[in-house]
Amino acid sequence: MQEIFIKHINSRLNFLKGKKLLITISGGLDSVTLTHLCKEAKLDISLAHCNFNLRDEESNGDEAFVLNLAEKLDVELFTQHFDTTIYAQENKLSIQMAARELRYNWFQELSNQLGFDYILTAHHADDNLETFLINLTRGTGLEGLTGIPETNGNIVRPLLKFSRETILDFAEQHKIEWREDSSNASTKYLRNKLRHEIIPKLKETNSQLLQNFDATLMHLNDASSIVEESVNAVLKRAIIAVNNDEITYDISEFIKLKNPKAYLVEVFKPFGFTAFGDIQNLLTAQSGKQIFSETHRLIKDRSHIILAPLPSNEKTVSITILKEDKNKSIPKGILFFEEVNTIVKASRNEIFVDIEKLSYPLTVRKWKEGDYFYPLGGNGKKKLSKYFKDEKLSLLDKEKCLLLCSNNEIVCVLNYRADERFKVTKNTNKILKISLKE
Missing domain, CATH: 3.30.465.60 (Uridine Diphospho-n-acetylenolpyruvylglucosamine Reductase; domain 3)
Structure with missing residues (x-):
């Protein structure tokens, strides 16, 4: 298997050579064998072990075993303890999902902090078949039937083409020691039930099961x-x-x-x-x-x-604008206020109003049912809901609409329309330019 493994690295995973690799190791058969194979292949490896504190002394025994293995092979080891039960309860996860989330988050943290190029896991062909069958029983779509990817971002699975039987034979022939997880023997979990009861029967009926399954995945x-x-x-x-x-x-x-x-x-x-x-x-x-x-x-x-x-939980916006304010941040951007002598053609994000018609402080708020204004250049009073409909605003656009108000009267619907009541006329003495930069 060692020769086949090296050929596999050279042909399909050549990018691992010369890179800094982090092997996730539990102490079980698969991850221990992967460690030995990588060490013999002269890859640059370190180990990472999680103690989930779920099996009392057995968990501590796994950690001690991995520590001893790291010393024996002269490789760097990182360990981490987790209170998995509390994490599962706080995040409303199953123990299995909580452990998965904890370990992968930690592996990525190690990778980012210490500059590991790739994270290696010991998934193999039987794991792939188990995952396929689990997804099949849950009514997955096509993506759930395409198998575990050999490479996914910085996660690499070098043993994915090897069967559990091949890995076991190699370990026994080379007198490799490993730890047995007692929970793997229980058939209360679907994966273990498939592993111990269903898949062995499938292999009895078809000795080429894994090879045919690999072709099916392709x-x-x-x-x-x-x-x-x-x-x-x-x-x-x-x-x-x-x-x-x-x-x-x-x-x-x-x-x-x-x-x-x-x-x-x-x-x-x-x-x-x-x-x-x-x-x-x-x-x-x-x-x-x-x-x-x-x-x-x-x-x-x-x-x-x-x-x-989904919209944020913040349903209200209430921003106060004082007369001396030259600008003000709002959810849509920044409002700018400038006294000018003349007006130019207004745009959607720029209006001109008569300062003497304003009552300070001004406010910016969201619109609500029942709001009305007098659209500039229009024919009198109009409900905002009717204005939005005429403008063909989507629900999202309406939700984002903000109003600039003076003494509860709408000065403008920001980025849409000014109000007739505040417009500049020939009798205007002071002009205020209001612009919104998103």
Whole structure:
């Protein structure tokens, strides 16, 4: 196996040579064998071990074993203790997920702080099959059936092409010692049940199970590439605007597809959406309809769908502006106030008002139902809700709207329209230029 491992490094993972590598080691068969293989291959390795304090003295025994191994092999070792149970409770995670999150966060911290180029884990072919079957039982999409990637960012899995049986044979032949985790024997976890009961029966019926599975993964990854290419082609046509964290899609590009739901799944699943029947219904829903994930929302806006992060919990804005203020920061940018002698043609982000018509302090606030103003150049009083509708503002645009007010009267809808009551006339003595720089 050592020769095959070195050939594998030279052919597929040659970028590891001469780099600073951090091996994640539990003390079990797989990670200990990976350590020996890398040491014999003369790779530049250090070790990182997590003590999750879940198995009392057994956890401490694992740590002592790894410490002894590091001394024997003359490699650097980093250890970290975690109170996994408390972390799981505080973050509402299972123990397994909590341990995974803790260890990977710590590995990345070590990598960043100490300049490790890659983090090596000891996942192997049987782990890949177990993960595939777990995802299959949970009703995953195609991406859940393409297997564990051999390289993912700075995470590399050099043993992914080797079976557990091959690793065990190598360890026994070379008299390598390792620690057995007693929790791996329990079948109360789905992964262990698959490992001890299901997969052995599959191997009995097909001795080439892992080789055939590897070929299946290759076909699935090829299919995944085709899907990705097709989705990207649709997105090039469907995306009509990207504004910071918001993306606007043309609904007609989805409706014309033979299977729009399949594309909606691929486009919006990364943002946490799961109710894809509801998303498909959104294509023909009334304007203003919304669908939510834990982090984002989809909004129907006439002939478009807008993807946006969930709004912040801050529902109110109240900013006071004094007469002596020359500028003031607001959520949209910075308001500037300048007394001028003449006016030029106003724009959306720049207005001119009669200073003597203002009552200080001015305020900036969000709009609310029932607000009204007198649009400059219009035909009298108008509710803001009606003005927004006439201007065809989306729900997101309306939520972001801010008003500049004087004594509860709207001086302007910032970035949209000034109020007739404060305009400059031939009787104006002092002119105030108000501009917004986003």
